[in-house]
Amino acid sequence: MSDVQLQNIVDIIHKCHTWIDVGSSFHWKDTAVSWHGMVQTVCCRCLTLRACHSYNDYVRGQEWHIPLLDIDRSAKILMRKDAGFKKRLALNALTMTDVERLFMEVTYGIIELELFEGY
Secondary structure (H helix, E strand, O other), X not given: OOHHHHHHHHHHHHHHOOOEEEEEEEEEEEEEEEEOOEEEEEEEXXXXXXXXXXXXXXXXXXXXXXXXXXXXXXXXXXXXXXHHHHHHHHOXXXXXXXXHXXXXXXXXXXXXXXXXXXX
């Protein structure tokens, strides 16, 4: 995923967030990855999401560090399922729904962004 595509995702989340916002898109963190059947640790860039308000079981200030490797993997899965997503990603024209689907995929359904454009 290019920096422009990532910035587009960050902008959508920041502009339309309800309870969770982007803390940082330049955070580097060690991450475990499976490579040729072995688990190895690599340092990779992460997107940090931060809870702006307490919501459900999440407290205000809670952070999630999502590796860009996982975001790329999830984007590839969605591109295989939806040709429209692939086209919009290539054109940097993702919608709120696309970003929500991407983060539902990358977090295995744990984090639902609940973006809202009415602010």
